[in-house]
Every structure is written in structure tokens, then in C-alpha cells.
Amino acid sequence: MLIPRIYNIQDQAITIEFAAAINEATNMQVIALQHAVESNPIKGFIEAVPAYSSLTVYFSEQVSAATIRSWLSDLSAHVSNTINTSLTTEGKQISIPVCYDPSLGTDLDWVAAHLNLSLEEIIFLHTSVAYRVYMIGFIPGFPYMGTLPEQLEVPRKQTPSLKIPMGSVAIAGKQTGIYPAEVPGGWQVIGRTPLKMFDLSQSPCSFLNAGDLVTFQPITLEAFNQYQ
Amino acid sequence: MSITILKPGMMSSVQDLGRWGFQRFGVPIGGAMDKVSASLANMICGNDENEAVIEMTLHGASFMFNEAAYCAIVGGGCKAFIGDEELPFNRLLWIPAFSIIKTTANLQGCRSYLSVDGGFHVKKVLGSASTYTPSGIGGINGRNLITGDMLAFKCEQNLHAASNLHMLPNGVGISPWQTADLNAAASEITIVHAIKGPEFDLFNSASQKNIFTSEFTISSHSNRMGYRLEGKKFTLEQQTEMASTAVTAGIVQVTHEGDPIILMADSQTTGGYPRIARVCAADISLLAQTRPGVKIQFREIGEEESLMRYNRIVEAMKRVKVGLGNTG
Numbered sequence: 325m326l327i328p329r330i331y332n333i334q335d336q337a338i339t340i341e342f343a344a345a346i347n348e349a350t351n352m353q354v355i356a357l358q359h360a361v362e363s364n365p366i367k368g369f370i371e372a373v374p375a376y377s378s379l380t381v382y383f384s385e386q387v388s389a390a391t392i393r394s395w396l397s398d399l400s401a402h403v404s405n406t407i408n409t410s411l412t413t414e415g416k417q418i419s420i421p422v423c424y425d426p427s428l429g430t431d432l433d434w435v436a437a438h439l440n441l442s443l444e445e446i447i448f449l450h451t452s453v454a455y456r457v458y459m460i461g462f463i464p465g466f467p468y469m470g471t472l473p474e475q476l477e478v479p480r481k482q483t484p485s486l487k488i489p490m491g492s493v494a495i496a497g498k499q500t501g502i503y504p505a506e507v508p509g510g511w512q513v514i515g516r517t518p519l520k521m522f523d524l525s526q527s528p529c530s531f532l533n534a535g536d537l538v539t540f541q542p543i544t545l546e547a548f549n550q551y552q
Numbered sequence: 553m554s555i556t557i558l559k560p561g562m563m564s565s566v567q568d569l570g571r572w573g574f575q576r577f578g579v580p581i582g583g584a585m586d587k588v589s590a591s592l593a594n595m596i597c598g599n600d601e602n603e604a605v606i607e608m609t610l611h612g613a614s615f616m617f618n619e620a621a622y623c624a625i626v627g628g629g630c631k632a633f634i635g636d637e638e639l640p641f642n643r644l645l646w647i648p649a650f651s652i653i654k655t656t657a658n659l660q661g662c663r664s665y666l667s668v669d670g671g672f673h674v675k676k677v678l679g680s681a682s683t684y685t686p687s688g689i690g691g692i693n694g695r696n697l698i699t700g701d702m703l704a705f706k707c708e709q710n711l712h713a714a715s716n717l718h719m720l721p722n723g724v725g726i727s728p729w730q731t732a733d734l735n736a737a738a739s740e741i742t743i744v745h746a747i748k749g750p751e752f753d754l755f756n757s758a759s760q761k762n763i764f765t766s767e768f769t770i771s772s773h774s775n776r777m778g779y780r781l782e783g784k785k786f787t788l789e790q791q792t793e794m795a796s797t798a799v800t801a802g803i804v805q806v807t808h809e810g811d812p813i814i815l816m817a818d819s820q821t822t823g824g825y826p827r828i829a830r831v832c833a834a835d836i837s838l839l840a841q842t843r844p845g846v847k848i849q850f851r852e853i854g855e856e857e858s859l860m861r862y863n864r865i866v867e868a869m870k871r872v873k874v875g876l877g878n879t880g
Contacts, residue, residue, distance in 0.1 A: 332747075332830075332855060333750065333798060333799065333800055333803060333827075333830060334803075334833055335832065335833040335834075335858055335859050335862045336833065336862075337798070337800055339750070339797065339798060341750075341797065345795070358576075370572055370573065371572060371573050371574075371575055371576065372576065373575045373576050373798045373821060373822070374576060375795070375796055375797040375798055375822055376795035376796060376797070377797070378795075378797045380797070380798035382572070385862075385866060389855075389859070460576060460577050460578045461578050461796055461821050461822030461823075462578060462820060463578055463686065463687060464574075464579045464580075464687050464689070465577060465578055468796065505687060505688075507686070522687070524677060524678070524689070528577060529574065529577055529579070529678060530577035530578065533576075534576065
């Protein structure tokens with residue numbers, strides 16, 4: 325395997341980066357390392373933040389950057405040795421109901437025209453595969469998921485929408501995501517889930533976690549409204 | 553005990569030293585923009601450094617003390633008055649009941665912190681009282697302070713007896729001592745120490761040179777999430793799409809249009825823009841006190857010097873704490 329790159333992003337934050345590319349194997353390594361880090365915390369460790377192909381560790385002044393660097397590279401070597409022998413999916417498998425009605429999937433018409441697909445074909449394709457949650461970012465609870473079937477790849481909006489409603493299920497490039505709150509955004513909205521992606525009354529506050537496996541379940545507008 | 557917000561001024565919010573431990577769910581650290589001043593304000597009142605304080609941006613805020621209480625103000629961006637009497641910063645203050653503190657313009661600094669004896673009673677959300685408005689988390693209902701908000705104090709006060717304060721005719725008490733100002737505010741140009749960022753090598757040679765040699769102006773489109781900089785544009789040697797990765801306060805990222813943004817307290821947890829530089833942790837509070845319209849210049853330093861500068865602030869804070877312990 326490639327030797328990971330380790331660098332500071334702040335005096336008390338160090339990133340270990342495995343590859344520049346986005347792929348499942350690299351992300352599995354990231355999540356495996358995250359679990360290793362969290363279950364063997366070193367003195368001064370605060371938190372670990374997984375991303376597509378990197379893990380960032382925040383720490384206090386109780387521990388030196390040099391100690392964190394060697395701790396990370398040791399754990400990472402250990403993880404990459406074990407991950408090859410026991411390849412397991414570590415996250416939860418979650419089914420998320422989505423209503424693909426054009427009144428909620430406000431960019432469905434554009435996507436259909438752009439890809440020359442029917443509404444049924446879009447729904448079929450979007451629900452045909454299981455998506456890996458690569459990371460949570462952008463805003464609290466927003467899952468970056470992939471990989472979208474190639475036939476569904478669309479560019480982001482030229483001009484981001486000022487308000488994307490909470491629960492909107494959207495696609496961009498090879499990714500799909502869910503907006504946990506009403507925010508401006510540039511992804512193409514194809515549906516909406518009644519589930520809350522970010523809820524302070526729940527623990528954890530984020531419905532999804534990096535490493536989870538998500539499938540989408542189409543529901544009718546009536547079923548969607550009954551959730552409310 | 554409580555205070556009432558008569559006017560929030562430009563912008564006021566409840567902050568502490570940040571919300572740690574939830575970045576993997578996309579929840580930013582947030583907290584006071586100038587964590588050094590927020591900590592100092594608490595230390596003066598004998599509080600834990602992480603107690604909730606009011607962060608005032610520039611000036612225009614006014615508060616009424618509903619009971620007599622101890623408080624402290626630290627930072628820049630405003631002057632504070634009770635009537636015609638100007639209140640000194642960095643000192644312990646005794647405020648009589650029904651006094652109104654008003655703030656007016658001060659050309660130095662950008663943010664001021666009001667702490668009260670015992671701290672404000674604010675419900676913690678995910679372990680922190682800090683207000684993060686984009687998600688409506690923390691503070692008072694997840695929003696900035698507005699006229700009429702009342703902030704109660706915690707029941708336990710630290711300071712029971714007035715310890716030889718200098719009493720003014722209007723009943724205001726002022727401690728004879730003052731803490732060091734650890735953020736000497738900027739003059740014409742703020743020098744910010746920075747290290748090459750993780751993607752520095754991906755920028756063209758002109759960009760690599762310009763980041764550490766040219767001047768930038770902090771744009772008026774700056775906020776708690778980030779400072780937009782006006783000046784030279786930056787270009788990658790070769791256009792590449794980056795996989796999103798963790799970012800944090802101090803990171804200088806470059807947008808697709810070539811504009812640099814310094815991420816500040818409410819920085820997103822992850823980002824996908826190339827990072828040309830990062831401001832050393834020690835200079836982030838100084839940057840938080842640098843107002844829009846002011847020029848800054850990055851001065852390149854290495855990892856070791858960055859850490860040395862950080863440790864210097866940590867040591868200075870410890871000295872202040874020891875000093876305050878001796879004031880009785």
C-alpha cells in the first residue's frame with residue numbers, strides 16, 4: 325500500500341491522508357483507523373474526524389505533535405495489515421424512505437431532461453444500489469454518500485439555490501446526499517425524506533455515521549405526509 | 553441575578569471556548585472568535601475559562617444590570633461607558649444595580665467579551681453554550697442576542713467581598729490591578745504568521761510567492777465562518793478536484809474563483825478547496841481582533857515556530873492566572 329501523508333492542519337490538529345482519490349477501499353481504511361484511534365485513545369486526544377480518504381485528529385497541549393504522528397502511523401500500519409485479512413463492513417445498514425414526487429424533488433424535471441431518463445428510471449437507478457456514507461460534513465448531519473450509478477451523474481447547479489428544504493435528497497457528480505436543515509445548496513434535488521438527519525434530542529445527534537451503508541426506499545406522497 | 557440586553561449592537565452572541573467532540577457529525581467547534589480574550593474575561597471574574605461570555609462585535613451594544621454584580625470586559629472594537637464614566641477593560645468591575653453599560657466606537661480591535669461573576673446560566677447544547685446560528689444551536693435559542701433578552705447568572709458567585717476596589721462617585725468599583733493585554737491590537741497592517749498549507753505545492757509559482765509577500769484587505773463580506781481577503785488572486789498550476797477533507801480555524805483556502813478565505817471560529821468541519829496556507833494557532837485571536845477593511849500580510853514561519861508562538865500564549869495565560877490568584 326501507499327505510505328500515507330501525515331501533516332498538521334493546525335498546531336493541535338494532524339491529518340493522515342491515504343490517497344487523493346475517492347474510493348471505498350481507502351474510506352474503509354479511514355473508518356477502521358478512526359475506530360482504532362477512538363478505542364485506543366492516547367492522553368490528550370480530543371476527537372477524530374473522518375473524511376473520504378483522510379482522518380484528522382484533534383488533540384490538546386498535553387501531548388506533542390510528534391507523539392500524535394507516530395501514534396497515527398503505527399495504528400495505521402496495524403490497521404492496514406488487519407483490514408486486508410478480515411474485510412468487513414463496519415457500519416450499520418440503514419434503509420431511508422424517500423418520496424420522489426416532483427413537488428418535493430424539485431430538480432427531477434431538469435435531471436430527467438439532462439440525462440434523457442424518465443422519472444421511473446431515475447427512481448429505479450437511485451434505489452438500485454447501496455450507498456456508503458463516506459463522511460459527514462458541510463453542515464451538521466449532512467452525509468456524503470456514494471457511489472451513484474454512472475447513468476445518474478449530473479453537474480452541480482450553476483447558481484446554488486438559496487433555500488433547499490430540510491430532508492431534501494440530492495445528487496451531484498458521483499455522490500448523493502441529504503440536507504439535514506434548510507440551507508443554501510448546489511446539488512440537484514430529486515426527492516425528500518421525512519426522517520431527521522440531525523436531531524439534538526437523539527444520541528448521537530447525527531442519524532448517519534461515516535461507514536454506514538444506506539439504501540433508499542421509494543414512498544408515495546401520502547406515505548410521506550403521514551410521517552409528518 | 554441577570555442582565556438585560558437593551559441593544560445587541562452590530563452583533564452580540566453567547567460564546568464559550570467551543571463545542572468539541574462532534575466534528576465527525578459535521579458540528580463545528582465554533583466558540584469565541586478571540587478565545588484568548590474570552591478566557592481572560594472569565595479569569596478576571598474568577599470563572600473557569602470555558603464559562604459562557606457575551607461576544608460583542610464592534611460597538612453599539614448596551615446592557616442593563618438588573619442587580620449589582622462583578623463583571624469584566626476584555627477585547628477591542630468598542631469603548632464601554634456607564635453614563636459619562638468610561639469603564640476600563642481588563643479589570644474587575646463592580647456594577648451597581650440598574651446601571652446601563654453602553655458601548656461606543658473604538659478604532660482598535662473588533663470584538664469584546666463581557667464576563668460576569670460565576671458565569672451566565674445558559675443551557676449547554678452538545679457540551680457547549682456557544683451560539684452557532686447556521687444550525688440554530690446553543691446560546692439563546694440558537695440565535696444572536698436581540699433587544700429584550702435576559703441572561704441570568706449562575707447561582708454560585710465566586711467573588712463575595714469587594715476586594716479593595718477603587719470606588720467611583722456613581723458606585724462603580726474598579727480593581728486597582730489589570731491583566732496584560734495579550735492581543736496588542738493592530739496598527740495599519742496586521743502581520744499574521746502562517747505556515748505553508750497542505751496544497752501549497754499545487755499552486756503556480758506566482759501564487760506561492762504572493763501569499764507571503766503581498767498585502768490583503770479583510771473584506772466586509774467576512775463573518776464568524778471566515779474572512780474573505782481582497783488582493784491578489786491565486787491559481788493552481790493544474791486544475792484538480794480535491795476530495796473533501798477536514799478543515800479548521802486558521803486554514804487559508806482558495807475558492808474556484810481564486811479568492812483566499814481564512815476560516816475562522818465557525819469554520820465548517822470539512823472542505824474541498826485547496827489550502828494554500830494556515831495561520832498559526834497563536835495568531836487567530838489577533839486575526840479575530842482585526843476588523844474588515846484592515847490590511848494584513850502573511851509572514852511565513854515553520855511548524856516549530858508556530859508551536860513556539862502557541863506555547864508562548866499558553867504560558868502568558870498561566871502567568872495571568874497565577875497573578876490573579878495573588879490579588880485576593
